[in-house]
Amino acid sequence: MINLDNNATTTPSRAAVEAATAALTPRYGNPSSAHSAGDAARTLLHDARCNVAELLGCEPTQLVFTGSGTEANNLALHSLTSQGLWRLVTSPLEHSSVLQHAEYLAARGLDVVKARVGTDGRVDVDDIEAALRDVDRPALSVQWVNNETGVIQPVDELVAVARRHGARVHIDAAQAIGKLDADLTRVAPDFLTFTAHKINGVRGVGALYARDPKMICPLRFGGTQEQGLHPGTENLVGIAGFGAAAWERLRDLPGAIEHMRRLRNVFERRVLEECPWAEVNGAQDARVCNTTNIRFTGIDGQALMARLDREGICCSQSSACTNQKPEPSYVLRAMGLSEPEAYESVRFSTGVLNTEDEMVEAAGMVVTVANRLRRLFA
Numbered sequence: 001m002i003n004l005d006n007n008a009t010t011t012p013s014r015a016a017v018e019a020a021t022a023a024l025t026p027r028y029g030n031p032s033s034a035h036s037a038g039d040a041a042r043t044l045l046h047d048a049r050c051n052v053a054e055l056l057g058c059e060p061t062q063l064v065f066t067g068s069g070t071e072a073n074n075l076a077l078h079s080l081t082s083q084g085l086w087r088l089v090t091s092p093l094e095h096s097s098v099l100q101h102a103e104y105l106a107a108r109g110l111d112v113v114k115a116r117v118g119t120d121g122r123v124d125v126d127d128i129e130a131a132l133r134d135v136d137r138p139a140l141s142v143q144w145v146n147n148e149t150g151v152i153q154p155v156d157e158l159v160a161v162a163r164r165h166g167a168r169v170h171i172d173a174a175q176a177i178g179k180l181d182a183d184l185t186r187v188a189p190d191f192l193t194f195t196a197h198k199i200n201g202v203r204g205v206g207a208l209y210a211r212d213p214k215m216i217c218p219l220r221f222g223g224t225q226e227q228g229l230h231p232g233t234e235n236l237v238g239i240a241g242f243g244a245a246a247w248e249r250l251r252d253l254p255g256a257i258e259h260m261r262r263l264r265n266v267f268e269r270r271v272l273e274e275c276p277w278a279e280v281n282g283a284q285d286a287r288v289c290n291t292t293n294i295r296f297t298g299i300d301g302q303a304l305m306a307r308l309d310r311e312g313i314c315c316s317q318s319s320a321c322t323n324q325k326p327e328p329s330y331v332l333r334a335m336g337l338s339e340p341e342a343y344e345s346v347r348f349s350t351g352v353l354n355t356e357d358e359m360v361e362a363a364g365m366v367v368t369v370a371n372r373l374r375r376l377f378a
């Protein structure tokens with residue numbers, strides 16, 4: 001199996017699996033317990049938090065572990081609205097955990113504005129500024145990197161615009177951390193979402209960064225874990241894996257980025273050379289290192305994906321969370337692609353565990369299958 005669907009999930013690294021396994025066996029204590037097993041569990045939790053905080057460039061106390069990126073996004077939006085928000089500005093490109101929460105809030109009377117998006121997949125900064133201007137207590141929630149196209153949003157500019165208008169800012173960085181140089185001292189959001197399984201950690205754990213943890217308004221009650229901001233006995237197994245994955249990425253972030261970029265480019269170049277009728281969706285000069293979203297003109301992307309799956313190559317047509325129910329990608333539609341054009345598009349995303357041989361093999365298979373389908377659909 002060649003995993004070219006790393007934006008959906010990455011394979012846990014050996015270090016992450018080892019750390020998670022170790023947390024399951026000799027050190028299986030509850031971090032809230034007073035005895036020595038509890039001590040060991042607390043140490044493990046602390047060490048993992050320090051690793052993740054170092055990858056983000058923040059203080060360990062600014063991090064709250066959650067059950068997923070989805071949960072972190074929900075916690076961020078809940079915290080923003082609990083502070084008496086009047087308008088939430090976001091974009092139609094967001095992950096469903098932001099969009100559906102925003103819909104929920106809109107149904108309860110919050111003014112939710114979705115800013116315009118360019119054909120390059122970047123949000124329109126002027127439109128965002130217009131939506132934030134002259135509003136009492138506005139907030140902005142945008143993603144750093146889009147999960148389908150890999151397009152990087154101008155977050156520095158967006159945060160500066162938000163600050164000019166007194167808006168709080170949440171950034172969904174689930175697809176950004178570990179794939180670009182995310183300097184939180186430069187970008188400085190109020191909240192930032194992050195998740196373990198996009199950086200070869202273990203699934204079932206995410207994190208919410210808060211510039212000031214006092215701004216977090218809990219969604220659950222009943223414990224002192226995570227400063228009481230996300231109570232419930234911690235998923236120490238997942239957190240241990242998260243810490244190990246963060247540490248690995250931290251040790252050589254530029255190397256990891258360069259590896260993923262080189263593999264993506266090897267793959268993309270070959271496919272575009274041999275399928276000159278195919279094209280990349282989204283801004284090419286503002287794309288994260290590991291993603292290519294290719295439109296195969298005249299071909300049903302689902303058919304291409306299914307045939308590649310039979311050949312042992314995993315890729316994706318729209319966000320994984322809505323994949324069971326094939327619908328044209330709302331991200332591509334927001335960028336102005338027609339329904340048929342969105343259906344023709346397929347996402348390939350590399351990870352640190354992919355190899356160049358895999359990319360050459362996968363590109364060859366994509367070219368063969370795509371050309372065969374093109375003849376069939378002609």
Ligand SMILES: Cc1ncc(COP(=O)(O)O)c(C=O)c1O
Pocket residue numbers: 007008067068069070071073095097143145146147172173174175195196197205206
């Ligand atoms: C941009 C983005 N935000 C949030 C999430 C949700 O993360 P999780 O799968 O950990 O719930 C994802 C997952 O695909 C994502 O791509």
